[in-house]
Amino acid sequence: MTLTNWAGNIAFDAARVHRPSTVDRVREVVAGAERVRVLGSGHSFNDIADTPADLISVAGLPVEPRIDAAAGTVTVAGGVRYGQLAAFLDAQGYALHNLGSLPHISIAGAIATGTHGSGAALGNLATAVAGIELVTAGGDLVRLARGDADFPGAVVSLGTLGVVVGVTLDVRPAYTIRQFVFEHLPRSVLDARWEDIATAGYSVSLFTGWAGDTVDQLWLKLADGEEPDGFGAVPAGRAMHPIAAMPPESCTDQGGVPGPWHRRLPHFKLEFTPSSGEELQTEYFVARDDAVEAFAAIERLRHLVTPVLQISEIRVVAADELWLSPTYRRDSVALHFTWIQDAARVAPVVAALEEALAPLAARPHWGKVFHRAARPERLTDFLALRDRLDPDRKFSNAFVERHLAAE
Numbered sequence: 001m002t003l004t005n006w007a008g009n010i011a012f013d014a015a016r017v018h019r020p021s022t023v024d025r026v027r028e029v030v031a032g033a034e035r036v037r038v039l040g041s042g043h044s045f046n047d048i049a050d051t052p053a054d055l056i057s058v059a060g061l062p063v064e065p066r067i068d069a070a071a072g073t074v075t076v077a078g079g080v081r082y083g084q085l086a087a088f089l090d091a092q093g094y095a096l097h098n099l100g101s102l103p104h105i106s107i108a109g110a111i112a113t114g115t116h117g118s119g120a121a122l123g124n125l126a127t128a129v130a131g132i133e134l135v136t137a138g139g140d141l142v143r144l145a146r147g148d149a150d151f152p153g154a155v156v157s158l159g160t161l162g163v164v165v166g167v168t169l170d171v172r173p174a175y176t177i178r179q180f181v182f183e184h185l186p187r188s189v190l191d192a193r194w195e196d197i198a199t200a201g202y203s204v205s206l207f208t209g210w211a212g213d214t215v216d217q218l219w220l221k222l223a224d225g226e227e228p229d230g231f232g233a234v235p236a237g238r239a240m241h242p243i244a245a246m247p248p249e250s251c252t253d254q255g256g257v258p259g260p261w262h263r264r265l266p267h268f269k270l271e272f273t274p275s276s277g278e279e280l281q282t283e284y285f286v287a288r289d290d291a292v293e294a295f296a297a298i299e300r301l302r303h304l305v306t307p308v309l310q311i312s313e314i315r316v317v318a319a320d321e322l323w324l325s326p327t328y329r330r331d332s333v334a335l336h337f338t339w340i341q342d343a344a345r346v347a348p349v350v351a352a353l354e355e356a357l358a359p360l361a362a363r364p365h366w367g368k369v370f371h372r373a374a375r376p377e378r379l380t381d382f383l384a385l386r387d388r389l390d391p392d393r394k395f396s397n398a399f400v401e402r403h404l405a406a407e
């Protein structure tokens with residue numbers, strides 16, 4: 001059976017797929033391979049994880065979560081999914097600072113692309129990484145920790161430095177979140193009150209089809225002590241799915257019912273395993289201060305965007321220091337598009353969006369559909385690190401050659 005990504009739009013080309021159950025076996029496979037790539041949970045929408053040679057999944061490595069209470073960290077196998085780790089942490093009275101919209105995504109795969117949730121004060125998921133353990137090209141086990149010179153280059157790595165077999169993440173005491181959904185936020189209010197809306201709670205998301213004079217939904221995920229403000233939008237009188245016409249059963253509880261962090265921060269419940277999604281996704285990051293300009297640029301393309309769009313999500317992410325991160329040194333607004341699954345119709349719209357957002361120095365999400373990435377500011381440093389750890393480019397692939405070329 002052909003191995004595909006979650007959305008089914010990428011059929012992996014790999015000659016061999018390895019599913020080692022020990023780190024020693026990972027080391028043997030890597031040492032013996034000429035070209036190798038790592039597959040996480042396959043949730044990316046482009047060929048970032050693909051290779052015509054050897055593909056390794058580390059999903060079968062022992063999970064072995066270990067909490068270090070004194071350091072405030074947990075160490076776990078890289079292939080573990082966030083939902084699985086979150087349940088373990090919560091049971092021990094601990095939490096992560098944030099989660100993405102879906103709990104089914106692997107930790108190593110998420111941090112490799114700079115996957116994020118929302119929250120003006122919250123960095124992307126890779127910013128919680130305090131250490132990584134990776135099998136490098138020669139089969140060596142290398143450990144890098146926050147504070148090491150190479151560390152900021154090694155976390156958002158696009159899978160090009162080695163196989164991440166272990167990750168150490170910062171943890172904090174478990175906390176409660178209340179989730180509120182509002183409908184029909186006046187579009188003019190989004191511009192006029194953008195900064196207030198972006199900072200209206202622990203985590204804020206907006207869903208829009210860019211079509212009318214309202215924003216479809218405002219989701220507030222509030223920590224203790226925060227009170228909901230809908231900015232003139234109408235409190236949803238019922239449970240909502242981000243696409244209002246879809247049934248809300250798969251969504252995490254709303255209506256302000258307090259719940260543990262890991263059952264409110266993702267939009268979707270862990271127990272509703274999504275099979276393959278009839279969708280494609282694209283996302284661009286611009287400076288949070290340029291959000292209103294970006295909204296206008298998107299709306300100027302409304303005639304192109306709306307016919308192929310299922311829904312857009314607007315989130316905010318705090319700046320970080322990770323070299324290839326799309327939010328490197330820039331407090332950002334993340335402009336997300338869930339498209340219909342029609343690559344041929346979506347491609348020209350993505351090209352038009354990219355052109356429209358280029359004056360705002362937009363950066364793409366590495367794991368979603370895009371054409372060209374602007375040259376990352378720290379690319380030279382990253383390539384020097386890559387050339388040291390992987391001089392023969394064993395971990396490279398067509399995606400990496402396309403988007404991380406020196407010139």
Ligand SMILES: Cc1cc2nc3c(=O)[nH]c(=O)nc-3n(C[C@H](O)[C@H](O)[C@H](O)COP(=O)(O)OP(=O)(O)OC[C@H]3O[C@@H](n4cnc5c(N)ncnc54)[C@H](O)[C@@H]3O)c2cc1C
Pocket residue numbers: 006007037038039040041042043044045048049058078079099100101102105106107108109110111112113114115116117158159160162163164165277365367368
């Ligand atoms: C329904 C859905 C919802 C999503 N929601 C969000 C969201 O809320 N926020 C967001 O930012 N993104 C989101 N994404 C995108 C997703 O988080 C990213 O594409 C992420 O990188 C996928 O992780 P993965 O484990 O599936 O990695 P894969 O897609 O399998 O791989 C991605 C990259 O990680 C590398 N990699 C994977 N495992 C390892 C490892 N062990 N060692 C070294 N490299 C490795 C791969 O080589 C590849 O380069 C969503 C995607 C889907 C399908």
